[in-house]
Amino acid sequence: MRPNPSPPVCLVVDDEPRLRQVIIHLMRNDGFRCLEAGDGVDALTVLEQHPATLVLSDIRMPKMDGIELLRQVRARYPETAVMMLSAVADVESAVSCFAIGALDYLTKPFNLEEVRARVAQALDRRRLLIENREYRERLEDKVAVQARRLEELFLASIQSLAEALEVKDPYTRGHSVRVSHYSVAIARTLGLDAEMVRQIELGGHVHDIGKIGVRESVLNKAGPLTPEEYEHIMSHPVVGWRILSPLLAETPAALNIVRSHHERFDGTGVPDRLAGAAIPIEARIAAVADSLDAITSGRPYRPAVPGWVEALSELRRHAGAQFDPDVVEAALRAAASGELALIPRAEIAVLPSRLRTPIKGVSL
Numbered sequence: 369m370r371p372n373p374s375p376p377v378c379l380v381v382d383d384e385p386r387l388r389q390v391i392i393h394l395m396r397n398d399g400f401r402c403l404e405a406g407d408g409v410d411a412l413t414v415l416e417q418h419p420a421t422l423v424l425s426d427i428r429m430p431k432m433d434g435i436e437l438l439r440q441v442r443a444r445y446p447e448t449a450v451m452m453l454s455a456v457a458d459v460e461s462a463v464s465c466f467a468i469g470a471l472d473y474l475t476k477p478f479n480l481e482e483v484r485a486r487v488a489q490a491l492d493r494r495r496l497l498i499e500n501r502e503y504r505e506r507l508e509d510k511v512a513v514q515a516r517r518l519e520e521l522f523l524a525s526i527q528s529l530a531e532a533l534e535v536k537d538p539y540t541r542g543h544s545v546r547v548s549h550y551s552v553a554i555a556r557t558l559g560l561d562a563e564m565v566r567q568i569e570l571g572g573h574v575h576d577i578g579k580i581g582v583r584e585s586v587l588n589k590a591g592p593l594t595p596e597e598y599e600h601i602m603s604h605p606v607v608g609w610r611i612l613s614p615l616l617a618e619t620p621a622a623l624n625i626v627r628s629h630h631e632r633f634d635g636t637g638v639p640d641r642l643a644g645a646a647i648p649i650e651a652r653i654a655a656v657a658d659s660l661d662a663i664t665s666g667r668p669y670r671p672a673v674p675g676w677v678e679a680l681s682e683l684r685r686h687a688g689a690q691f692d693p694d695v696v697e698a699a700l701r702a703a704a705s706g707e708l709a710l711i712p713r714a715e716i717a718v719l720p721s722r723l724r725t726p727i728k729g730v731s732l
């Protein structure tokens with residue numbers, strides 16, 4: 369057998385003891401457990417000890433009137449229904465009580481049957497309000513779980529693409545991690561906001577994804593590339609952009625890096641021949657980071673330039689033509705402050721896992 373549910377609690381607040389008793393009698397007959405108070409202050413003291421389903425309150429009372437009590441109850445006990453009982457049919461005070469959150473307003477003298485009916489109505493409304501709020505909360509929880517799941521799937525699909533490229537081009541793995549790392553250091557030095565930095569980090573990780581569309585014979589060719597091969601390899605920004613457009617719609621800066629990291633500041637780059645400030649800042653940053661890593665790493669077709677100092681001075685040599693001079697300047701400042709430091713190839717294995725940084729509320 370299920371235990372009997374405890375009876376609803378009604379607090380009757382009125383400075384007239386006789387009137388309180390009449391209402392208490394009525395409410396007890398309707399199955400309520402009743403409490404009483406002679407004014408608003410006493411009522412709040414009672415409520416601290418005994419949460420109530422319903423408060424029936426007079427308006428004019430000493431110490432704290434019914435309107436202030438209503439305000440306090442709404443603020444402290446949002447699930448408690450409050451009905452006002454007034455000696456005067458004052459429209460203005462009725463309106464202000466409803467505005468504060470009273471569920472009903474009755475004028476004295478009462479017809480007891482009417483009180484009973486109006487209490488039942490008020491409790492029905494209270495139940496609906498509570499159910500509605502709980503439903504909204506459950507819905508919000510469900511939506512949040514779904515959104516997290518979608519974001520996890522999204523990151524997992526990007527991860528799979530990145531892994532597919534690593535299999536095909538072992539060079540890319542460390543490269544993407546380092547480009548992401550260098551880009552973040554430069555972006556921070558330029559004072560970009562945290563959301564932009566997160567997108568830049570993601571963009572760095574996936575900027576060369578389009579190389580999965582490049583023939584392996586070209587990708588890993590030891591000798592110099594023919595013009596056709598060069599053109600083929602340089603299609604990767606657009607290929608990557610096509611692949612990632614549906615996935616990175618919420619992170620446009622990351623997508624901009626994929627498409628525009630081979631643009632040149634002087635307008636002679638690919639794929640859109642953008643120049644200067646027309647190249648998104650995130651792509652200008654990634655271009656510097658990309659080259660910094662290309663200079664300091666070996667390629668199948670070119671030995672590495674070993675020194676960090678030489679690499680930085682090469683960046684400076686190309687500032688204004690290939691690179692945004694402000695971004696190069698930021699890279700040099702970041703290197704001087706230690707924010708930007710060369711990551712040797714051997715250290716890649718100990719770098720944190722890729723795509724671990726939360727993006728726009730995403731955490732893995």
Ligand SMILES: [Fe+2]
Nearest residue numbers: 575576629630
């Ligand atoms: Fe690239």
